[in-house]
Amino acid sequence: MRRVFILLLDSLGIGSSKDSKLFGDDGSDTLGHIAEKCFLGKANQGRSGVLRIPNLTKLGLAESAYQATNRFPLGLNRNLPIISSYAYASQVSSGKDTISGHWEISGVPILFDWYYFRNKFESVSTDLVNQIIFDSNISGIIGNCHASGTDVLDIYGETHILTNKPIFYTSSDSVLQIACHENFFGLQKLYELCLKVRKILNNKKYKVARVIARPFLGEKKGSFFRTNNRKDFSIKPIDDTVMVKLIRENLGTVISIGKVSDIFSNVGISYSIKSNGIINSFNKIIKEIKKAKNNTIIFANFVDFDSLWGHRRDVSGYAKGLELFDQNLPKILEIITDKDLLIITADHGCDPTWKGSDHTRENIPILLYQKNKKSVFLGHRKTFSDIAQTIASFFSLSKMNYGKSMVSNELTF
Structure with missing residues (x-):
């Protein structure tokens, strides 16, 4: 055996x-x-x-x-x-x-170049953001920058709860991360959004390695924390x-x-x-x-x-x-x-x-x-x-x- x-x-x-x-x-x-x-x-x-x-x-x-x-x-x-x-x-x-x-x-091995979100302050292009908003039936996004996964919650968490707009953020890796509150936004809704974004990136030939769902909990700045319900939506x-x-x-x-x-x-x-x-x-x-x-x-x-x-x-x-x-x-x-x-x-x-x-x-x-x-x-x-x-x-x-x-x-x- x-x-x-x-x-x-x-x-x-x-x-x-x-x-x-x-x-x-x-x-x-x-x-x-x-x-x-x-x-x-x-x-x-x-x-x-x-x-x-x-x-x-x-x-x-x-x-x-x-x-x-x-x-x-x-x-x-x-x-x-x-x-x-x-x-x-x-x-x-x-x-x-x-x-x-x-x-x-x-x-x-990966012998091609991944797509990277190079712009640290407006990471996802306006055209791509508009496509995501249209296809996903969301009112808009916040963040859209390079950020630490923990810092981004303190910066945008309260605004997310008030507006119900997902937090988009990126890094030096080929990833697009989406943070949403498990209770106010909904875990399943976050997964569905990430899957739609994954399909949009694939259809537009963006070689982004992963779209990552980053659910979190907490009520206000200083109390937000990421849960263990992270999920990665990767290229095949x-x-x-x-x-x-x-x-x-x-x-x-x-x-x-x-x-x-x-x-x-x-x-x-x-x-x-x-x-x-x-x-x-x-x-x-x-x-x-x-x-x-x-x-x-x-x-x-x-x-x-x-x-x-x-x-x-x-x-x-x-x-x-x-x-x-x-x-x-x-x-x-x-x-x-x-x-x-x-x-x-x-x-x-x-x-x-x-x-x-x-x-x-x-x-x-x-x-x-x-x-x-x-x-x-x-x-x-x-x-x-x-x-x-x-x-x-x-x-x-x-x-x-x-x-x-x-x-x-x-x-x-």
Whole structure:
């Protein structure tokens, strides 16, 4: 019986890639800078003590970071035995966003340019706004600017409640985000609006990666908060992912946990499970592992690292999240079999010590764990798609169009 479990720590980059200067990210290092701040006692919110992630360290996370940066993360224990094969990978996709990272991991790199809303103060053009208003039967929009997802609520939240006009905002990523109050506007109405906007963008040939519904609650400035009912409306993958191949060629099953199904517009997903929070996600992953059958992929995204701590530049929160993940990791290591393949990776960086609030262009770790297999350093992978090609090899699927399998004389399944 062969099964693959992918745990994706959203934004856990391990050092800026060679092309990071093109993105203004040269010198960024999500894991390294978190470890450094903890080691030096300079993590925010009063955190003290080194970063404690012994299980991830034993799976090769720190060693993969060392290979990527030539710097071993400060405070991590280099004397722990490595029990997993590991590598680091650079990205070939044009963007440093969530879809570009996930799609490339699945074997479909983004080799075209996304559409970006470049104007920070009137992001969506007047013609496009008018089309959205006409097709969606709304009275207008507010915001329409580059903004932080939390700041925008304090700025426009009260006006939104008074006018019932949705808040549109953008960022440096290829995303159009729409924030509406769950009670005053309505959650389902927000989803329907986002779907209409997605269709308008598609029809007008705008290659915007995601339209994101951002529901919130609260009564006035200072009390607004985003809920867990976020939903992403993504472009469909432009080629067959490894998940599609598993379903088609092996009659396999692909289970999405977290926002993965949204990222792939539900293509190549057998069924999805909504999840928020690290412990909640672990509980749902464990439940699915226990009942998973042959030819199954469980693909889980731990979004909190990115949304709660990376973008908000919260070093202490990110560190605590990593430690909580690490503490729960043995629960999965204990129940998988020696026929299973556990993959731990990331999709981009979001260095909480970096300027601004955007993602950072970084290398990612690839940790490949099988019980009773020796540890092998698998080198520098030139594309995230090597993960998909390796999964294709594991399941004996036809080859992906991109990527090189990590299966070799040293690493066999």
